[in-house]
Structure formats: structure tokens, C-alpha cells
Amino acid sequence: GPDRRTPTGAETLVTRDQVAQQGKFLTTSxxxxxxxxxxxxxxxxxxxxxxxxxxxxxxxxxxxxxRIPERVVHARGSGAHGVFVGYGNAKPICxxxxxxxxxxxxxxxxxxxxxGSRGSADTVRDTRGFATKFYTDEGNFDLVANNIPVFFxxxxxxxxxxxxxxxxxxxxxxxQAQSAHDxxxxxxxxxxxxxxxxxxxxxxxxxxxSYRTMEGFGVHTFRTVNQQGExxxxxxxxxxKLGVHSLTxxxxxxxxxxxxxxHRRDLADAIESGAYPQWELGVxxxxxxxDETFQGIDLLDPTKIVPxxxxxxxxxxxxxxxxxxxxxxxxxxxxxxxVGNLVPGIDVTNDPLLQTRLFSYVDTQLTRLxxxxxNQIPINRPHAPVNDMFRDGFHQHAVHAGVAPYKPNxxxxxxxxxxxxxxxxxFVDVPVRVAESVKERDVPVSFADHxxxxxxxxLSMTPVEKQHIINAxxxxxxxxxxxxxxxxxxxALARIDPELCAEVATGLGLPAPTAEEALPVVEASPAxxxxxxxxxxx
Ligand code: HEM
Numbered sequence: 001g002p003d004r005r006t007p008t009g010a011e012t013l014v015t016r017d018q019v020a021q022q023g024k025f026l027t028t029s030x031x032x033x034x035x036x037x038x039x040x041x042x043x044x045x046x047x048x049x050x051x052x053x054x055x056x057x058x059x060x061x062x063x064x065x066x067r068i069p070e071r072v073v074h075a076r077g078s079g080a081h082g083v084f085v086g087y088g089n090a091k092p093i094c095x096x097x098x099x100x101x102x103x104x105x106x107x108x109x110x111x112x113x114x115x116g117s118r119g120s121a122d123t124v125r126d127t128r129g130f131a132t133k134f135y136t137d138e139g140n141f142d143l144v145a146n147n148i149p150v151f152f153x154x155x156x157x158x159x160x161x162x163x164x165x166x167x168x169x170x171x172x173x174x175x176q177a178q179s180a181h182d183x184x185x186x187x188x189x190x191x192x193x194x195x196x197x198x199x200x201x202x203x204x205x206x207x208x209x210s211y212r213t214m215e216g217f218g219v220h221t222f223r224t225v226n227q228q229g230e231x232x233x234x235x236x237x238x239x240x241k242l243g244v245h246s247l248t249x250x251x252x253x254x255x256x257x258x259x260x261x262x263h264r265r266d267l268a269d270a271i272e273s274g275a276y277p278q279w280e281l282g283v284x285x286x287x288x289x290x291d292e293t294f295q296g297i298d299l300l301d302p303t304k305i306v307p308x309x310x311x312x313x314x315x316x317x318x319x320x321x322x323x324x325x326x327x328x329x330x331x332x333x334x335x336x337x338x339v340g341n342l343v344p345g346i347d348v349t350n351d352p353l354l355q356t357r358l359f360s361y362v363d364t365q366l367t368r369l370x371x372x373x374x375n376q377i378p379i380n381r382p383h384a385p386v387n388d389m390f391r392d393g394f395h396q397h398a399v400h401a402g403v404a405p406y407k408p409n410x411x412x413x414x415x416x417x418x419x420x421x422x423x424x425x426x427f428v429d430v431p432v433r434v435a436e437s438v439k440e441r442d443v444p445v446s447f448a449d450h451x452x453x454x455x456x457x458x459l460s461m462t463p464v465e466k467q468h469i470i471n472a473x474x475x476x477x478x479x480x481x482x483x484x485x486x487x488x489x490x491x492a493l494a495r496i497d498p499e500l501c502a503e504v505a506t507g508l509g510l511p512a513p514t515a516e517e518a519l520p521v522v523e524a525s526p527a528x529x530x531x532x533x534x535x536x537x538x
Contacts, residue, residue: 077112079332081323090316094224096345098136116177121260130216135383142341149217152194156356180479189488202472204246212277213245241278282313298446474507494518
């Protein structure tokens, strides 16, 4: 069969311990040679087993602690190694070295579902994660993306709410990973800013054909900086070379039963057979204006897209996945992504969802990967040299030399002043103007429109795609126990589109809400109104 060893990246992770099991003899974890790992030490032929058997205790104890907590979201994932090559054309807006023309940067990508547990099926209707770690010469850059360009909530303070509503019911842990349940529909029908993301989930985007045929979206607007210090606002996109393809609902049901690992297998098989999947990284670029809007669309609102007709996606580099993992735990499980892992040239914006994410990832990894040293785990180690003053802590693997991990100091070569280092090559936070007073916890007016982009998405669908969306809403809502929740979601659909609402209502055997019952839709930005019904999504 084909060589299962991966050509890129993974070799660096293979350690002495991983090959030991193939040697002539086994040892304890402290290196003493073992004669027998099959029988415990007993008093007499048939026991009792003796506490004195160190190898038995060590073997069972280690086994007892093999599991670490799964991720609180995106627990089910599949990863691969690859390479990113820059096209060089991003230079006018971004000084990040890995985007330079022809520059090759190793990457690790982890695809995931969001809601299911680590052992759940790949084929469920859900959002998919598409997280990429670029091991650049200037440090790790993580693009922690999804396959849907908008998010359920505008403010990170609502993230636990949507996740609690989307995860299986707390009483019986049903259903695993599907959106067919009361708590999900309860939340999205009440918290209507979630309707845009929900419609993408109900569309064919919610059941991808393959990880290889998924788009990826950074969702938030980021701020880039060029060599001259000039800034731009960008949205990141991954475009699959194979195009975007989905399963039909019937296919997803059949495949989910026959092969719940369908996407994981598809990715691994493709790479193993040399059919390396590829994506172009692209950016939509916007002028960094004081109000951070584009043609009336608030660029800090993560429930909104900017249609590609208004701001085309410009390709700036190519990602190729070339290597399967050697050890799923060491690589796919232990990788730790973080939206704050940025490199010079790429910075964050005030998007209130992104701001919360900046806190959340490291915080969760402190528990999931047990302590503050998880960046020393092989898959997380930067390929750039590390020189920090972080010391000790659980799972410290470094043996730091010297006595002066502090500044200023006069030892270890001396660093007598609080002197700043050179700006060249350093990450320098972009100075941005912030409000002069703390505001009430109000929603900005520009975030108030929850429906117009959902309507545009619906109107951009072909008749077949529309039918799939109607079927999806009808099926998922039919699985709710509470009639009031179904009725409330119909009200939300009425605000999106009367035809969609009527079709789903008929499917559910319920009356469609009247026009009076459906509140008026908030005005869309002028640019969106001009697009009318002709707005395609691809
Ligand atoms: C994973 C929090 C929004 C994409 C995670 C994890 C947490 C988290 C705690 C688990 C990380 C780990 O255990 O290593 C949040 C919070 C959000 C948010 C608090 C909003 C405030 C988003 C958005 C996206 C996204 C908007 C997409 C643009 C991902 C992906 C993963 C992930 C892809 C899986 C990473 C992996 O494969 O290891 N998120 N998230 N998240 N999140 Fe978010």
C-alpha cells in the first residue's frame, strides 16, 4: 500500500518515545528494561496481585489518565500538514513575511464540526471549523476560521448562550450534534441576530460534501499594516480549488449511518493518494476609515457579510495539504489555536466577538492542555526562535539557562534599561482611536438589522437550493417538542421572506403568520438594496 508516513511536517514530531514500541524490548517510563508486560506479579499462581508490581501500577495509572478534556466546542476534528505559498501581491496592504512572493510556510490545518462530541458523526448539519496555523519565520499566525461567513452572535458575551442552546439538551444529552432540537430553535428565534447564520446552516452549506470542497471565512474584519505603516481593513477567505460542494440531506443520512468518519476518511485518503487538496487564501480589502463601515455595512458586525460583487475576493496565496498526521493525539488533539497569535502586519479590530475570542482560547487551553506551557508541545512550537521570560509551571519542558529572566538586569549579558527593541520585524500594535467614555451596554444602531442579509441570501438561491432550505427548516423544526417555538421561528421566517415562511408553515401543518404579525424589516444598507435579487453567493 501507499507509504503512510507523511512527506511534510510530521517528521519533526516523531520522537524517541514514539518508535520505542517497535524496539527489541520494552522499558518502564524511566528506562528500566522489562521482561514481561503481559502478566502481573502475584502471590502464588492465582493471586492475589501484589501492590509491589511497579510496572502493573505504572501501566494502569498511565492508562487511567490517557484522556484529556475534549474541546468545549469543535471537539470533533481532523487535521493535516501542508504548505502555504504567498503570491506577493498583498504587499501594498500587508507586511507579513509569509505573504511574500514564493515564500513557503509550513502549516497545520484542523477541520471540525462545532457541536458534537469527539466521537460524533462528520455528516451532521452544523457549522464547520477551518483553523490554520502558519508556522511563519515571524512567529505563529493562526487563522481560526469557519465555513460560514457570519456568526450567530454579535457580542462574545453571548457565546456561552448560543453554545448552551446548541449543545445537546442537558437532561438527556439528545440530540448529538444536530440542530433539530428545542433549545437551539428557542434561542435563535428569540435572539434574532442568529437568523443569518442559521439560514446558512439550513442551506446546503450546513452539510458539506468534503472538507476539500469547503470555503473558509475569518468572519471578523482584521486590520493589516504595510511597510509604510499604512493600514487597511480585510476579511479573509479560503476558496477551495475543487469548488464548493455539498451533500444532499438524503446522502448525508445514508453516509452518516454507513461511515460516520466520512469527512475524516475522505481527507486522509485524498492526501495519502497524492490528490493534495488546495485552497487559495483571498482578501476583501476595505479602506480603514474612521467609522469602519463599507457602503453602509458595519465591518465590525460579525453577522454581516460584504457581498463579493461589492468587494471582490483577491487571491494572495495558495495552501496545499500534503501530509497526514502521524499521531492523532499529538497533532490534531493537542494543537492549540488562538486568534491572538498574530504576526507583524496583521492586527485585530474592535469587533466585539473577536475581542472576546482574544481572551477565550488561551483560557480554555490552560485547562484543556493542563497549564501554561502548551506552546512547548511539538505541534504548537513556533518555527521562529523563542526568547521569552516565561518560567516554570506545569509541564515545563525547557531547561532555561541563566539567572535573570527579568528586565532590566545587569546579569546574563545585561539589559540595564527598560529599552524598547527595534520596531523592524516586531509586532507593533496599531494605534487606533477608542471612545473617550464607557458606554451603556447598548447595541449600536448599525448592528440592529437582523433580517435583510438573510433575505438576500435566500433570494440568491436557485430553486433547488431553496427547496433544500425549506426541507431543512421543516424537518428540523418538526423535531421540536414545543409548538410555541415552531410558531416563533415561523414569525422570524415571515420577516425574512413570505414564500419561505408559507412553505415551511405548510410543511409543519401550521398557519403562516400574517403580514401584520411579522414586524417590519429594518432597512438594509443602500448598497445591499441595489443588489436586489441578483446577488449570488459564490
Ligand atoms: C474553538 C471560543 C467564535 C472558530 C473554540 C474553542 C473555544 C472557542 C473555547 C475551543 C478551543 C480549544 O479548546 O482549543 C469561542 C468564543 C467565540 C468563538 C468565545 C466568540 C466570542 C468563533 C468564531 C469562529 C470560531 C466566530 C470562526 C470564525 C473556531 C474554530 C475552533 C474554535 C475553528 C476549533 C479550533 C481547533 O480546530 O482546534 N472556540 N469561539 N470561533 N473556534 Fe471559536
